[in-house]
Amino acid sequence: xxxxxxxxxxxxxxxxxxxxxxxxxxxxxxxxxxxxxxxxxxxxxxxxxxxxxxxxxxxxxxxxxxxxxxxxxxxxxxxxxxxxxxxxxxxxxxxxxxxxxxxxxxxxxxxxxxxxxxxxxxxxxxxxxxxxxxxxxxxxxxxxxxxxxxxxxxxxxxxxxxxxxxxxxxxxxxxxxxxxxxxxxxxxxxxxxxxxxxxxxxxxxxxxxxxxxxxxxxxxxxxxxxxxxxxxxxxxxxxxxxxxxxxxxxxxxxxxxxxxxxxxxxxxxxxxxxxxxxxxxxxxxxxxxxxxxxxxxxxxxxxxxxxxxxxxxxxxxxxxxxxxxxxxxxxxxxxxxxxxxxxxxxxxxxxxxxxxxxxxxxxxxxxxxxxxxxxxxxxxxxxxxxxxxxxxxxxx
Amino acid sequence: xxxxxxxxxxxxxxxxxxxxxxxxxxxxxxxxxxxxxxxxxxxxxxxxxxxxxxxxxxxxxxxxxxxxxxxxxxxxxxxxxxxxxxxxxxxxxxxxxxxxxxxxxxxxxxxxxxxxxxxxxxxxxxxxxxxxxxxxxxxxxxxxxxxxxxxxxxxxxxxxxxxxxxxxxxxxxxxxxxxxxxxxxxxxxxxxxxxxxxxxxxxxxxxxxxxxxxxxxxxxxxxxxxxxxxxxxxxxxxxxxxxxxxxxxxxxxxxxxxxxxxxxxxxxxxxxxxxxxxxxxxxxxxxxxxxxxxxxxxxxxxxxxxxxxxxxxxxxxxxxxxxxxxxxxxxxxxxx
Numbered sequence: 120x121x122x123x124x125x126x127x128x129x130x131x132x133x134x135x136x137x138x139x140x141x142x143x144x145x146x147x148x149x150x151x152x153x154x155x156x157x158x159x160x161x162x163x164x165x166x167x168x169x170x171x172x173x174x175x176x177x178x179x180x181x182x183x184x185x186x187x188x189x190x191x192x193x194x195x196x197x198x199x200x201x202x203x204x205x206x207x208x209x210x211x212x213x214x215x216x217x218x219x220x221x222x223x224x225x226x227x228x229x230x231x232x233x234x235x236x237x238x239x240x241x242x243x244x245x246x247x248x249x250x251x252x253x254x255x256x257x258x259x260x261x262x263x264x265x266x267x268x269x270x271x272x273x274x275x276x277x278x279x280x281x282x283x284x285x286x287x288x289x290x291x292x293x294x295x296x297x298x299x300x301x302x303x304x305x306x307x308x309x310x311x312x313x314x315x316x317x318x319x320x321x322x323x324x325x326x327x328x329x330x331x332x333x334x335x336x337x338x339x340x341x342x343x344x345x346x347x348x349x350x351x352x353x354x355x356x357x358x359x360x361x362x363x364x365x366x367x368x369x370x371x372x373x374x375x376x377x378x379x380x381x382x383x384x385x386x387x388x389x390x391x392x393x394x395x396x397x398x399x400x401x402x403x404x405x406x407x408x409x410x411x412x413x414x415x416x417x418x419x420x421x422x423x424x425x426x427x428x429x430x431x432x433x434x435x436x437x438x439x440x441x442x443x444x445x446x447x448x449x450x451x452x453x454x455x456x457x458x459x460x461x462x463x464x465x466x467x468x469x470x471x472x473x474x475x476x477x478x479x480x481x482x483x484x485x486x487x488x489x490x491x492x493x494x495x496x497x498x499x500x501x502x503x504x505x506x507x508x509x510x511x512x513x514x515x
Numbered sequence: 516x517x518x519x520x521x522x523x524x525x526x527x528x529x530x531x532x533x534x535x536x537x538x539x540x541x542x543x544x545x546x547x548x549x550x551x552x553x554x555x556x557x558x559x560x561x562x563x564x565x566x567x568x569x570x571x572x573x574x575x576x577x578x579x580x581x582x583x584x585x586x587x588x589x590x591x592x593x594x595x596x597x598x599x600x601x602x603x604x605x606x607x608x609x610x611x612x613x614x615x616x617x618x619x620x621x622x623x624x625x626x627x628x629x630x631x632x633x634x635x636x637x638x639x640x641x642x643x644x645x646x647x648x649x650x651x652x653x654x655x656x657x658x659x660x661x662x663x664x665x666x667x668x669x670x671x672x673x674x675x676x677x678x679x680x681x682x683x684x685x686x687x688x689x690x691x692x693x694x695x696x697x698x699x700x701x702x703x704x705x706x707x708x709x710x711x712x713x714x715x716x717x718x719x720x721x722x723x724x725x726x727x728x729x730x731x732x733x734x735x736x737x738x739x740x741x742x743x744x745x746x747x748x749x750x751x752x753x754x755x756x757x758x759x760x761x762x763x764x765x766x767x768x769x770x771x772x773x774x775x776x777x778x779x780x781x782x783x784x785x786x787x788x789x790x791x792x793x794x795x796x797x798x799x800x801x802x803x804x805x806x807x808x809x810x811x812x813x814x815x816x817x818x819x820x821x822x823x824x825x826x827x828x829x830x831x832x833x834x835x836x837x838x839x840x841x842x843x844x845x846x847x848x849x850x851x
Contacts, residue, residue, distance in 0.1 A: 197656050198686045199574055199585040240549065243682075243695045244590040299658035301679075354588075357658055357681040421582070456655035461581035461759070469520060469734070469761050470649030474581060 148377040154387040160184040160344075162370045165218040169225045173314050173323035178227050181216035188213050188230075188348055188361035189431040192515060193268060193424045194298060194453050196358050204353035210431070211361045213346055219370055224337055225327040226252065228346065232322050235315040236351025237283040246351040247289070249282040249360075250313070250324050253345040256294070256335065260379040263440065264343055264365050266450060267432050268358075269295035272488065273447075277304070277335060281311040281324055283351070288313050297451025298358060307335050330370075340373040341380055358453075364432045386435025386507065393501055398509025401502055405495065413514050421458070421477060423492065424450045430511035438510045442503055445490035449480045517669035519843050520649065521707065523721065524730040524744045524751040525642055526767040526828055532558055532626070532640035536720035536729075540644075543708070543719045549698025551598045552591055555705035556720045557622050558642040562630040562793060565641070566622040567594040567691050575652045576689030577759030583655045586686035591697070596621030630793075634776045637788040639769040641797075642728070644720060645692040645705035646754070646762030647671045653704070656687025661702075668733070669763065670707045678702050689758040717837040727830045732838040734763070739838040740827050741765075748812075748824050750805045752798040767828065768794050768802050770809050 150159075161182045170177040190208040216227040228250055238247035255265045256275045265274035278301060280291040290311050293301035309328035316323060330338040347362040349355040367383060369375075386392055407415045412426035430438065440448045458477040465472055480490045498506075540556035559565040567573075567589035575586030589595055598621070599614045606612050629638025647664075648654075651671050654662040661677030662684060664670070673684075673693070680700035684693050693704040708718035716722065721729035732739035734746070744751040744767065751765035775786040794802045808824070816825040830836050 196658065197575075197583055197585050197683055199587050202585055238697075238700070240698045242591050243552075243595065243685075243697055244588050299660060301659075357679070357683070453658055454655055454660050456650070457583040459577070459581040459650055459655075461577075461579070468649070469763070470517075471581060471761070 148381050150380055150384045151387040154384040158364075158384075159367045159369050160215050160217050162217040162219045162224070162368050164371055165220055165225070169218055169220050169223055169327065170227070170325070173227060173312065173325055177218070178216050181218045181227070184215045184217075186213050186215060186346065186363045186366060187211070187431065188346060188363050189428050190361050191268065191358055191432070192427040193429065193432075193450060194358060195421065195425065196453075197457075198354055198359065201354035201359045204350075204355075205359060208353065208361070211348055211350075213348060213363065215346070215366075217368055219330065222329055222331075223327055224330050224368075224370075225325065228252075228322075228324045228326065230322055230348055231320060232315070232350060232352075233320055234352055235283065235317070235322070237285045238289070238351075239285045244354075246349070246354055246356045247282040247284055248313075248315075248322060248351045249280060249349040249356070250322070251278050251280045251347040251360075252309070252326055253278045253347070254335070254337065255343050258343050259339065260376050260382075263447070264383075264434060264437065266297060266448060267345060267362065267365060267434075267437070268298055268450065269301060270297060271448065271451065272296045277306055279309045279311065279326060279328075281313050281326070282349075283313050283315070283322075298453055300451065307332050337368075338370070338373070340370060340375045341383065342368040342370065343383070344368050362432055365434050365437075382436070383434075385439070386511070391504065392435065392508045392511070393504030393506075395505070395508040395512045397502075398505035398507070399513075401506055402509050402513075405506075409492070419477075423479060426510065426513060427515035428513065430513055433510070435507055435511065438507050439503065441492075442498070442506060443494060443496045445492040445494055446480075446488060449488050449490045452479045517664045517666050519667060520669035520734045520763055521647070521712065521839075522732065522734050522741050522745065522763040522765065523644070523707075523718075524741050524765045524767065526728045526730075527639055527641065527769045528767060528828075529726040529728040530558070530640040530642055531726050532560070533725060534558055534623075535723050535725050536642055537622075539719040539723035540705075544706075549696040550694070550703065552595045553694045553696075553703065554622050555692070555694075556642065556644045558640050559623070560626050560629060560638050561641045561797065562638065563625045563628055565643075566624075568596075568620055568624070569594075570691040571755070573691055574689065575656075575687045575691075575758070576755075577650065577652065577655075579759075581650075581759065583652065583687060584689075586652075586656075586689065588682050588685045588695075589691055592619060594620070596624065631788065634780070635788055637772060639772070639789065641754075641766075642720075643690065643692065643754070644718075644764060645671060645707070646690055646760065646764045647705075647707055648763060649761035650759065652687035652689055652758070652760050653684035653693045653702075654687075656683040657681075658683060665709070668707075668709075668712065670709050670712070671704070672706060672709070673702050673704060675701055689755065689760065690762075712839060715839045717839065721837065727833055727836060730830075730836045733841060733843070735843055736838055736841045739841065740830075740836065741838075743823070743827060748808055749801065750808050750824065752801055752805055754797060756799040766798060767809070768798050768805055770806055770813075 188211045214229040218225050236248050253276050265276050270276035275296045278293050282289040292304050294304045295301040311326050313324045343365045347360045349360045409418050409423035410426045455473050458474040459471045460474045480488045536556050545553045557566045573587045599616045599618050631637045661674045678701045682695050696703050717731045721731050730740045732741035753762040772788045774782040812822045812824040816822040
């Protein structure tokens with residue numbers, strides 16, 4: 120069925136004839152419904168002012184959106200207790216409400232948690248329940264999204280972290296260019312709060328910051344945003360966390376850039392994604408030598424990013440870029456000292472050199488990153504489409 | 516990897532478990548500000564669970580291929596033990612000395628228990644500091660790369676400005692010699708008293724050792740005791756070499772333990788109470804050769820012949836146990 124928005128456009132063409140033809144040839148882009156439902160939070164203007172607490176009635180005027188957060192499985196850290204929990208971790212539902220005033224943006228986040236865990240100055244093995252909100256520093260037409268796991272060298276992110284502590288909330292603002300790189304910033308600060316509802320067993324967190332300042336401008340039509348939650352009881356901190364894929368805040372009253380919207384909605388259009396079963400066959404042939412995914416564990420562990428549930432935290436666009444342009448989207452290696460060459464020694468040294476084979480990328484003379492993964496740009500478009508379908512669906 | 520490596524040798528035959536090293540370290544570094552529970556230097560009884568409790572079962576280190584292994588993080592209440600105070604104010608008014616809280620566990624909880632059945636029970640003391648490893652597990656585990664080895668001496672340090680208190684380092688260290696400061700939310704560890712090292716002084720634990728068991732020097736200093744004990748005579752061995760971190764604290768294994776008694780209570784000539792297999796489980800397969808070398812050299816000395824090794828181990832002058840102002844040989848950036 121034709122999109123209803125096409126009708127006025129067609130009418131205009133008919134009435135004004137040839138003169139208006141050029142304009143009318145391109146109707147306004149209507150993003151597929153599934154994209155809007157899965158990936159977008161509509162941010163309404165708060166007519167009665169922004170809510171100030173988690174229980175503020177004004178949140179009721181906001182659209183309720185719900186996202187699934189998945190355990191981070193791309194890189195595996197070394198805490199045995201945390202890894203045991205990770206092996207049985209389930210996705211988590213994060214409920215998001217967002218409101219804007221002309222100057223401010225406010226979020227209300229809610230997620231289930233059986234018990235509250237707060238960091239304490241009295242224990243060494245207690246971790247605090249936490250949440251984070253992440254934005255790209257630079258975004259909009261002509262820019263790809265940063266790597267979901269705390270950005271990359273070309274596209275850094277700004278991340279706001281709130282952590283429950285026995286003496287209130289610990290708030291951090293950081294910039295990052297990938298795993299392990301986050302560095303505290305004096306950038307635009309956010310006001311955060313966290314409250315545990317022991318009766319409903321729900322954490323509620325509020326987050327608010329100016330839409331725009333001289334460092335970072337969120338006063339735009341479509342703002343990429345990602346969320347993360349840490350469950351302290353499961354020893355989660357740092358890279359042990361659950362995270363969303365890139366989502367979007369569609370701020371009411373801002374003019375939509377259709378080109379950006381089209382690019383970001385890649386994967387939801389007709390024919391962009393193929394057959395997952397055919398994709399699986401291809402993945403078993405082409406990816407399994409280096410990557411682990413859904414029961415396929417033939418590769419050396421940690422030889423390449425683990426693809427388990429990768430589609431749950433990666434966009435279609437990212438998956439396509441990693442297949443076709445791997446140098447553009449490398450995942451930052453965790454500490455390369457994690458693997459060393461036991462058979463090799465440097466003369467006179469007691470320590471062994473690192474195992475360069477376990478590095479995910481190298482650098483050329485200019486310092487640019489060269490991924491260990493070759494480009495698969497020779498694949499037929501339908502093969503790529505099939506791979507995308509499989510990767511989006513792949514489980515652990 | 517560092518250009519030079521500072522190392523320590525501890526002669527376990529001379530350790531009397533007096534804990535003077537522990538106290539020297541504690542008063543210097545860990546009696547305040549969230550470090551109260553930490554013992555950067557501790558002396559534990561072996562066989563025994565040690566400090567933190569059963570640290571040898573907590574994982575970390577590297578597998579046979581050189582890949583970092585998963586590990587666990589000790590808890591303050593169950594594994595390290597919460598430090599307790601005594602009612603010193605009240606005993607002046609006639610009260611009995613008593614702890615203010617009920618102690619649950621702590622360092623030295625199993626002091627002098629050891630293993631074996633009477634009358635053939637046995638134990639020895641094992642002083643432990645950070646091993647300032649050549650392939651440190653803590654350094655490898657930190658996702659933020661906040662831990663580094665100093666180029667000039669190989670001392671392993673935590674960059675406090677990069678540390679975010681994630682504690683993967685603690686899981687990665689198989690010796691559990693890096694600690695979490697819950698008050699400052701940072702990881703902290705033995706710094707080998709680097710401010711003292713930089714002034715040519717030995718670490719506080721070595722300086723204060725009444726048994727003169729600790730030698731400190733660079734592994735590339737071929738005239739130094741450390742090099743001679745480790746490389747020339749090969750009598751000083753790393754603790755748990757199978758952990759794969761290439762530790763730089765070495766131990767002269769305990770040799771002259773008491774003999775076993777037979778059923779009638781007579782000592783059995785040539786017997787050793789400490790089973791060789793137990794020493795091998797701590798110091799690796801080379802312990803047998805090391806003990807043989809020690810026995811041979813001691814017999815030589817006893818019979819009036821000179822023995823450089825035994826003279827070294829006697830450590831006639833305390834001041835000569837530390838060689839900290841020796842420069843690396845020109846052109847040789849190796850560390851021995």
